[in-house]
Amino acid sequence: MDYLYKSDHTLLRYAEEKDTALILEFIRGLAEYEHLLDRVEATAENLKTYIFQEHKAEAIIAEYDGVPAGFALYFCNFSTFRGRPGIYIEDLFVKPELRGKGLGKALLSCLAFLVKEKNYARLEWACLNWNKPSIAFYKAQGGQPLTEWTTFRVTGDELTELASRIGKL
Structure with a gap:
C-alpha cells in the first residue's frame, strides 16, 4: 500500500x-501562522538527518487532489503510568487555502488509528493558548486540554548552564 488513507480528494502517506x-x-508555514517564523532554525539537512536517517520523528503528508496540502510530524513518547508508548504530535499543519476540507481531521484520525493499531496509550500535542480556532478544532475531535499540567522547556544559555552542572556534582 502506497498510502495510509485515501478518499475522493484526500490522500495521506508517510513522508x-x-x-x-x-x-x-x-514547518515555516506553521511558524508563520503562529507568528514564530523568526524562531525557525530547522534546515533541510537536519530534518533529513533526524527524520529519515536517525528516525527520531516521522511525518505524514496530506495531499488534496494530488497537491501537497499539509502534514503531521510526530514521535513516540512514553507513559510510565500506563506502561506503554504514545504518540506526541509536534506539528500538524494544513495550508490556509486548503483548510476546511477535512485534511486536519484526516491527519488527526490517522494518528489516532496508528496509536490504536500499535496498542499505544495515548495521542497528545500542545497548542498555543491564543490559537482559539485550533483549540476549537481539537476539542471537536475529542481532544481535552490538560489544565493541570505546565510544560517546561530549557534551551540556549540556560540549557548550556544546566548541562555544565553535571561536572560539578
Missing part, C-alpha cells in the same frame, strides 16, 4: 526523504 524540502516548507 519520504524526497519530501524534506516540503516538510521544511510546512
Whole structure:
C-alpha cells in the first residue's frame, strides 16, 4: 500500500526523504501562522538527518487532489503510568487555502488509528493558548486540554548552564 488513507480528494502517506524540502516548507508555514517564523532554525539537512536517517520523528503528508496540502510530524513518547508508548504530535499543519476540507481531521484520525493499531496509550500535542480556532478544532475531535499540567522547556544559555552542572556534582 502506497498510502495510509485515501478518499475522493484526500490522500495521506508517510513522508519520504524526497519530501524534506516540503516538510521544511510546512514547518515555516506553521511558524508563520503562529507568528514564530523568526524562531525557525530547522534546515533541510537536519530534518533529513533526524527524520529519515536517525528516525527520531516521522511525518505524514496530506495531499488534496494530488497537491501537497499539509502534514503531521510526530514521535513516540512514553507513559510510565500506563506502561506503554504514545504518540506526541509536534506539528500538524494544513495550508490556509486548503483548510476546511477535512485534511486536519484526516491527519488527526490517522494518528489516532496508528496509536490504536500499535496498542499505544495515548495521542497528545500542545497548542498555543491564543490559537482559539485550533483549540476549537481539537476539542471537536475529542481532544481535552490538560489544565493541570505546565510544560517546561530549557534551551540556549540556560540549557548550556544546566548541562555544565553535571561536572560539578
